Amino acid sequence: AQSVSQHNHHVILSEAASLELGCNYSYGGTVNLFWYVQYPGQHLQLLLKYFSGDPLVKGIKGFEAEFIKSKFSFNLRKPSVQWSDTAEYFCAVNAKAAGNKLTFGGGTRVLVKP
């Protein structure tokens, strides 16, 4: 069965610092990869996605992620965070051979100090 792990449960950093959140998945076949964000009191919103093509994908709000197939990873990055990036970030994987369900990582709570 597929699984997704996010290495950090909590991250605290200051504004303008760089952010990288790790995501690894276990599945050998074709995958679609997603990062969702949940701001306080709001619903899950799509940050970015990878289906095929260029493994470096750019999303909203200055976020990007890199798919490294050999490492089964899809890490999220932002060069300079803002206070408004305080949120919980979820990595999710859809293994196409396993239907269209999403398998989520445990989430990473990011707190950006002003």
Added chain:
Amino acid sequence: EPEVTQTPSHQVTQMGQEVILRCVPISNHLYFYWYRQILGQKVEFLVSFYNNEISEKSEIFDDQFSVERPDGSNFTLKIRSTKLEDSAMYFCASSEAGRLVAETQYFGPGTRLLVL
């Protein structure tokens, strides 16, 4: 921008009672999903629904659960006899397409269910 909506936002119920959670997917979407997140745990897939039938379900989705699209806009999750362990945040999602095409699922704000 179209959004998935869910009602109620919070529901408190007694163990053994039936609850119905409601969702209005994005209007041109064809695939609908329910997920749940027990406090402190991962978001878990429950069920997907297409063309008025369940297309996939998880082990969690046992006979206590059912889904329905009673009309052209609503998509419901019913829990027949709630248990304490059903307490969770329930998310509805929808996507324009599904199995044959890589697609993005759009999530609603969730319903927080508390079973006492």
